[in-house]
Amino acid sequence: MTVAAGIGYALLAVGPSLSLFTAVISHKPFLILTLLSSTLAWLMSLIALSAVWRAFLPFKTVSFWPSALLILTSVAFQELLRLFLWRLYMRMEEMLDAFADRVSKPRLFITDKMQIALAGGMGHGVAHAVFFCISLLTPAFGPATYYVEKCSQMPFFLVSAIIALAFVTIHTFCMVIAFNGYSEGSKIDQYFAPVVHVAAGMLTLMNLASGGCMIGIPLLYCLAILTLAYCGKMVWTRLTEIRSRQGDLY
Amino acid sequence: MEQNPRPRSVLEVCGEEIIRIVTPVSICMVLVVILVSILNGDSSSNLSSITTMATIAYTESSSDSIWDKLKGALLNSLVFVVVVTLVTFLLVLLFYLRCTKFLKYYMGFSSFLVLGFMGGEIAIFLVKDFNIPVDCITFAILLFNFTVVGVTAVFMLKMAIFVTQAYLVVIGVLVAYWFTLLPEWTTWMLLVAMSLYDLAAVLLPGGPLRLLVELAMSRDEDIPALVYEARPVIIDIHNNNNNVDSTTPNAQRRVWRRRGDLDENEGIIIRHDDSSELAAPLIQHIDIPPMNGNVEEDSNPVLEGIGLGSSGAIKLGLGDFIFYSVLVGRAAMYDYMTVYACYLAIIAGLGITLILLAFYRKALPALPVSVMLGVLFYLLTRLLLEVFVVQCSVTLLMF
Numbered sequence: 183m184t185v186a187a188g189i190g191y192a193l194l195a196v197g198p199s200l201s202l203f204t205a206v207i208s209h210k211p212f213l214i215l216t217l218l219s220s221t222l223a224w225l226m227s228l229i230a231l232s233a234v235w236r237a238f239l240p241f242k243t244v245s246f247w248p249s250a251l252l253i254l255t256s257v258a259f260q261e262l263l264r265l266f267l268w269r270l271y272m273r274m275e276e277m278l279d280a281f282a283d284r285v286s287k288p289r290l291f292i293t294d295k296m297q298i299a300l301a302g303g304m305g306h307g308v309a310h311a312v313f314f315c316i317s318l319l320t321p322a323f324g325p326a327t328y329y330v331e332k333c334s335q336m337p338f339f340l341v342s343a344i345i346a347l348a349f350v351t352i353h354t355f356c357m358v359i360a361f362n363g364y365s366e367g368s369k370i371d372q373y374f375a376p377v378v379h380v381a382a383g384m385l386t387l388m389n390l391a392s393g394g395c396m397i398g399i400p401l402l403y404c405l406a407i408l409t410l411a412y413c414g415k416m417v418w419t420r421l422t423e424i425r426s427r428q429g430d431l432y
Numbered sequence: 433m434e435q436n437p438r439p440r441s442v443l444e445v446c447g448e449e450i451i452r453i454v455t456p457v458s459i460c461m462v463l464v465v466i467l468v469s470i471l472n473g474d475s476s477s478n479l480s481s482i483t484t485m486a487t488i489a490y491t492e493s494s495s496d497s498i499w500d501k502l503k504g505a506l507l508n509s510l511v512f513v514v515v516v517t518l519v520t521f522l523l524v525l526l527f528y529l530r531c532t533k534f535l536k537y538y539m540g541f542s543s544f545l546v547l548g549f550m551g552g553e554i555a556i557f558l559v560k561d562f563n564i565p566v567d568c569i570t571f572a573i574l575l576f577n578f579t580v581v582g583v584t585a586v587f588m589l590k591m592a593i594f595v596t597q598a599y600l601v602v603i604g605v606l607v608a609y610w611f612t613l614l615p616e617w618t619t620w621m622l623l624v625a626m627s628l629y630d631l632a633a634v635l636l637p638g639g640p641l642r643l644l645v646e647l648a649m650s651r652d653e654d655i656p657a658l659v660y661e662a663r664p665v666i667i668d669i670h671n672n673n674n675n676v677d678s679t680t681p682n683a684q685r686r687v688w689r690r691r692g693d694l695d696e697n698e699g700i701i702i703r704h705d706d707s708s709e710l711a712a713p714l715i716q717h718i719d720i721p722p723m724n725g726n727v728e729e730d731s732n733p734v735l736e737g738i739g740l741g742s743s744g745a746i747k748l749g750l751g752d753f754i755f756y757s758v759l760v761g762r763a764a765m766y767d768y769m770t771v772y773a774c775y776l777a778i779i780a781g782l783g784i785t786l787i788l789l790a791f792y793r794k795a796l797p798a799l800p801v802s803v804m805l806g807v808l809f810y811l812l813t814r815l816l817l818e819v820f821v822v823q824c825s826v827t828l829l830m831f
Contacts, residue, residue: 232820
């Protein structure tokens with residue numbers, strides 16, 4: 183509605199990510215580079231998906247099954263990309279350890295590895311927020327606003343910012359959980375990320391029904407809080423287990 | 433919880449050089465996008481009045497067919513590239529004849545023109561847009577002071593490095609904004625043509641920029657040009673006690689190293705004796721400012737791996753700043769989604785170029801990879817991604 187509103191919507195979607203960035207990532211150049219590369223990788227996944235789906239869009243009537251198919255294929259593709267990013271990350275870890283040996287610095291700590299996973303996940307979240315929410319905010323800086331029929335209680339920009347915030351949280355912490363799962367071989371952790379991702383995507387299908395966003399969005403937030411809590415618990419148990427093993431934790 | 437502070441992890445060290453170059457490039461791009469959004473808000477109707485070297489051959493108007501526009505844009509960029517090549521050869525000749533003083537004065541003069549006239553013009557647009565109450569005399573005095581400080585920053589090597597860097601970024605922003613005023617097809621064609629020219633000029637044996645670099649190297653001189661030099665980082669390797677490491681998170685000393693001499697600070701010895709400091713950048717004279725299209729790095733050959741020498745000072749020519757920002761500014765004239773996509777593409781291209789630089793250790797053209805990736809992502813976003821994302825978002829389907 184004005185510049186203030188536009189900035190408000192943008193901060194709603196990426197505010198917590200910005201705080202996380204300033205607190206954790208901005209001090210370490212390597213994490214900034216990881217964030218940028220991760221955002222680029224997820225952008226490329228979105229472009230690939232749009233290349234495949236371009237011929238079928240825009241939908242003339244938005245119905246359930248085509249949308250469900252769209253979301254399922256997109257989530258499947260992105261989860262495959264996550265596996266691929268894990269392989270890349272293992273290669274990167276070896277290179278970093280070799281570099282650390284050469285400059286006689288300590289090798290990667292477990293917190294370092296988790297921070298890299300966090301930066302990677304935040305890249306995913308930021309890519310989502312930027313392309314699904316913020317790049318559409320340009321009209322919000324002007325004098326009017328826009329409402330969607332199916333969810334007419336709030337302006338479209340506000341709804342998409344709220345959904346984007348939930349997704350940013352989910353993506354950021356799912357990556358930490360997934361990388362931890364791959365490195366430890368824990369099946370629950372490995373399957374957590376894809377399952378939550380599919381569930382979140384399916385929940386947004388509720389927005390197709392009139393008034394569906396009133397139910398869908400709170401459920402989405404429940405999912406986001408679940409991801410946060412699970413990630414916190416997993417990190418805590420991992421760190422205490424290592425600390426008790428080593429007796430000294432950096 | 434911790435008895436002694438933890439030693440600095442490798443995450444804090446690795447990649448610092450790249451961030452030191454990516455940050456000013458990003459700032460330049462953001463400023464150009466903001467300027468374009470504020471000032472070019474209305475349609476580009478005043479373009480036909482601008483006759484510049486880049487539009488001599490053909491003035492684009494929106495009623496032409498696509499084929500005409502393509503041909504016209506090609507003609508325009510060809511003319512531009514030819515002029516730039518001629519001027520660069522002239523520069524090589526002057527450098528060969530040791531007219532360095534003349535070149536430096538010309539550099540200062542062109543900075544004066546860019547900062548004074550272009551900067552003044554943009555400031556006047558901003559004053560008009562925001563109705564800032566300022567009178568002519570105050571404005572003239574402020575502008576004059578600003579310009580003179582900028583010229584001395586470019587001229588004198590002993591200025592505070594932050595001021596020099598800031599003024600170089602400002603010059604880049606101003607020239608890039610001016611370039612975004614060109615017609616659309618001409619701009620895109622020009623970007624592609626300049627990146628091809630950069631590739632040829634730096635890598636081909638007869639290329640003017642390569643001759644310039646070799647001349648400068650053989651004489652062990654700096655090329656007189658507008659170059660952004662990131663502050664070099666020195667890793668303290670010989671310091672065995674952890675005191676320096678633990679005091680602040682950024683306990684590394686920042687040193688502005690002048691050419692050829694090394695500073696020795698208390699307790700910290702710079703390990704690398706860098707005698708092969710390559711002079712980086714290469715000038716292309718367009719109508720006003722000298723520009724460069726090149727990336728350089730001096731670093732110790734011992735440190736490899738991620739490829740960033742600890743004493744490396746990466747230099748990026750101002751022409752690269754300008755053309756990256758022109759690309760992003762043009763993308764901003766369409767929509768912000770293309771801006772984000774092009775920004776990521778350009779940073780990726782810059783990263784790739786820097787990695788190649790660490791590999792090959794000689795002057796490399798910084799334009800081609802980034803501009804080609806940027807143009808590719810612009811097209812992909814505009815044609816493919818936008819429809820997909822808008823379809824998903826408007827129906828509130830997200831994943």
